[in-house]
Amino acid sequence: MSPKTLYDKIWDAHVAHEAEDGTSLLYIDRHLVHEVTSPQAFEGLRMTGRTVRAPDKTIAVPDHNVPTTAGRENPENMTEDSRIQVAALDKNAKDFGIHYYPVSDIRQGIVHIVGPEQGWTLPGMTVVCGDSHTATHGAFGALAHGIGTSEVEHVLATQTLIQKKSKNMKVEITGQLRPGVTAKDITLSVIGETGTAGGTGYVIEYCGEAIRSLSMEGRMTVCNMAIEGGARAGLIAPDEKTFEYVKGRPHAPKGAQWDAAMAWWKTLYSDDDAHWDKVVTIKGEDIAPVVTWGTSPEDVLPITGVVPDPASFEGGKVEAAKRSLDYMGLTPGTPLSEVTIDTVFIGSCTNGRIEDLRAAAEIVKGKKIKDGLRAMVVPGSGLVRLQAEEEGLADIFKEAGFEWRLAGCSMCLAMNPDQLAPGERCAATSNRNFEGRQGRGGRTHLMSPAMAAAAAVTGRLTDVRELM
Amino acid sequence: MQEFTTLTGIAAPLPLINVDTDMIIPKQFLKTIKRSGLGVNLFDEMRYDDHGNEIPDFVLNKPQYREAEILVAGDNFGCGSSREHAPWALLDFGIRCVIAPSYADIFYNNCFKNGILPIALPQEQVDVLMKDAEKGANARISVDLEAQTVTSSDGEVFSFEVDAFKKHCLLNGLDDIGLTMEKAASIDAFEAQAAQARPWV
Numbered sequence: 001m002s003p004k005t006l007y008d009k010i011w012d013a014h015v016a017h018e019a020e021d022g023t024s025l026l027y028i029d030r031h032l033v034h035e036v037t038s039p040q041a042f043e044g045l046r047m048t049g050r051t052v053r054a055p056d057k058t059i060a061v062p063d064h065n066v067p068t069t070a071g072r073e074n075p076e077n078m079t080e081d082s083r084i085q086v087a088a089l090d091k092n093a094k095d096f097g098i099h100y101y102p103v104s105d106i107r108q109g110i111v112h113i114v115g116p117e118q119g120w121t122l123p124g125m126t127v128v129c130g131d132s133h134t135a136t137h138g139a140f141g142a143l144a145h146g147i148g149t150s151e152v153e154h155v156l157a158t159q160t161l162i163q164k165k166s167k168n169m170k171v172e173i174t175g176q177l178r179p180g181v182t183a184k185d186i187t188l189s190v191i192g193e194t195g196t197a198g199g200t201g202y203v204i205e206y207c208g209e210a211i212r213s214l215s216m217e218g219r220m221t222v223c224n225m226a227i228e229g230g231a232r233a234g235l236i237a238p239d240e241k242t243f244e245y246v247k248g249r250p251h252a253p254k255g256a257q258w259d260a261a262m263a264w265w266k267t268l269y270s271d272d273d274a275h276w277d278k279v280v281t282i283k284g285e286d287i288a289p290v291v292t293w294g295t296s297p298e299d300v301l302p303i304t305g306v307v308p309d310p311a312s313f314e315g316g317k318v319e320a321a322k323r324s325l326d327y328m329g330l331t332p333g334t335p336l337s338e339v340t341i342d343t344v345f346i347g348s349c350t351n352g353r354i355e356d357l358r359a360a361a362e363i364v365k366g367k368k369i370k371d372g373l374r375a376m377v378v379p380g381s382g383l384v385r386l387q388a389e390e391e392g393l394a395d396i397f398k399e400a401g402f403e404w405r406l407a408g409c410s411m412c413l414a415m416n417p418d419q420l421a422p423g424e425r426c427a428a429t430s431n432r433n434f435e436g437r438q439g440r441g442g443r444t445h446l447m448s449p450a451m452a453a454a455a456a457v458t459g460r461l462t463d464v465r466e467l468m
Numbered sequence: 469m470q471e472f473t474t475l476t477g478i479a480a481p482l483p484l485i486n487v488d489t490d491m492i493i494p495k496q497f498l499k500t501i502k503r504s505g506l507g508v509n510l511f512d513e514m515r516y517d518d519h520g521n522e523i524p525d526f527v528l529n530k531p532q533y534r535e536a537e538i539l540v541a542g543d544n545f546g547c548g549s550s551r552e553h554a555p556w557a558l559l560d561f562g563i564r565c566v567i568a569p570s571y572a573d574i575f576y577n578n579c580f581k582n583g584i585l586p587i588a589l590p591q592e593q594v595d596v597l598m599k600d601a602e603k604g605a606n607a608r609i610s611v612d613l614e615a616q617t618v619t620s621s622d623g624e625v626f627s628f629e630v631d632a633f634k635k636h637c638l639l640n641g642l643d644d645i646g647l648t649m650e651k652a653a654s655i656d657a658f659e660a661q662a663a664q665a666r667p668w669v
Binding site (some may be wrong): 013015016017021022025027029036037039040050057064065066079081082084085087088103116122123125130132143146147148149150151153157158159160162164172196197200201208229230232253257258261276297298315316317319320323362413414415422432434435437438441 | 484488490491496497498500501513518526542547549551552572574575578582631632634644645649651652654655660665667669
């Protein structure tokens with residue numbers, strides 16, 4: 001047998017039909033659904049008299065729209081359009097008999113945090129969701145990617161997706177990370193190196209000692225942003241950490257099924273002499289704590305850097321950088337650590353897990369946030385929130401002056417009331433710094449939870465190593 | 469889905485790289501449960517000021533581009549969020565074809581599901597078409613999907629690549645769920661075999 005990559009192995013195990021030109025029907029093991037990208041798909045099923053083919057493999061949770069403040073179970077506390085969308089998901093989940101975690105359920109949260117937490121996401125699976133950050137689930141060695149609403153309808157109706165195979169890309173992070181450097185710094189640094197289109201047409205497998213050393217939470221952070229690098233999906237081969245994380249979760253296999261699953265899962269790695277279409281290698285020790293300065297996730301620099309001169313770029317990037325700096329209100333040559341902020345947002349499917357909250361709490365413990373600053377922590381799920389409260393993290397945040405919120409996507413995309421005002425500048429642990437992403441005219445700097453916590457304390461972009 | 473065969477129309481120039489789907493349709497317009505009606509909010513934050521007034525400098529607000537059916541743009545068009553509201557908004561405005569050097573994967577696929585043809589051409593050819601588009605309403609660009617060609621207003625012809633299956637569906641306006649359901653026996657067989665091999669799924 002010819003050597004295979006991990007992607008090859010998962011792909012081969014899921015092809016239900018292949019046409020002569022390579023167009024394949026890829027069988028989908030888990031379909032995650034949220035309220036924003038699904039109503040038109042369910043409506044399509046109704047209009048054509050179709051049903052959900054595998055409701056037991058379909059899991060829905062409202063996350064994008066939901067308020068993160070108390071009393072949100074009462075529909076009157078939602079804006080009308082949000083309420084209609086959440087009500088539509090309630091009804092669709094009930095009518096089509098799919099698994100559902102409503103707003104009132106403690107297990108509700110961001111779909112990409114709930115899936116792994118509940119053991120829906122398992123190694124070797126195919127996972128899709130009408131959301132680009134589905135890449136997150138690749139941390140388990142699952143082939144996971146975002147799809148559009150037409151494809152959501154296609155998967156609901158057929159449990160398959162029409163696909164052509166992507167190319168294989170290996171991103172190796174060698175050695176160890178330095179103190180203060182996290183999974184977020186890895187994933188941003190990779191995008192800084194390869195650009196937001198560097199992964200287009202590829203599935204990325206992240207490997208190397210620095211990746212192996214990450215916890216499952218950190219691996220999810222890395223894979224989450226594979227999409228910002230343009231890749232269809234990001235993957236990390238499962239290992240003992242993966243199995244340990246999965247074991248005992250509500251929907252993980254048990255008993256003899258666990259043993260059978262383990263036997264297969266242990267074969268899920270890229271063979272030594274597998275073919276890679278593209279390879280990127282970065283030394284772990286070369287990665288610094290980073291922030292973004294512009295309006296594309298590729299606009300990444302170490303916190304010790306200065307705002308770049310647009311003239312230092314080439315091609316279309318010159319104009320793009322000028323536009324970015326104008327939007328961001330920044331002047332070339334300004335040290336990044338002198339940029340003052342108004343808001344701090346800690347949360348999202350990139351960095352809303354327990355380890356992220358622990359890392360941020362460690363920095364703010366016993367300190368206060370800068371006067372006049374607005375700072376909020378939005379746990380990724382109700383269970384993350386509960387755990388953080390039990391560990392005393394919530395008290396640390398509240399005593400420091402943070403708002404302690406309920407679970408949801410919140411200010412990552414600002415579809416709920418958590419938004420930036422025009423010109424407001426935010427240190428954010430989320431994944432996109434696009435124009436208007438966190439609110440019209442809002443200015444976003446992406447960074448790790450520890451860096452965002454440090455910024456909350458000083459009121460400016462800050463090298464977290466100064467506070468360690 | 470409306471079929472796409474040939475199109476001759478006004479092309480609007482948008483010489484920006486990394487145009488993301490948040491730009492194409494900001495999140496406040498994703499709270500709809502319909503596919504239609506998004507055209508008025510296409511490029512909303514670039515197109516209107518804080519009071520909802522049109523920004524005259526924005527390309528689609530200029531008189532000569534209000535009827536544009538083609539958009540010529542920079543590299544990595546449609547990056548970011550998977551929101552299919554982006555092609556829905558383009559279509560609702562009247563854009564049936566985008567021409568750019570490259571696209572983000574999910575947006576590219578979403579276009580084909582909605583009767584929009586995204587054409588990828590080398591940068592130097594996009595540059596020619598961008599200049600052509602900048603001439604305004606009198607410079608009409610022609611697209612022929614069957615022949616896989618784009619013709620500038622000066623008669624210069626560029627060939628483009630497109631996946632044969634996607635082309636077939638677009639030319640005939642085919643609903644791919646219907647096509648997949650014709651292969652139900654294959655899916656049934658796969659499901660039975662997978663239930664044996666991986667019963668924990």
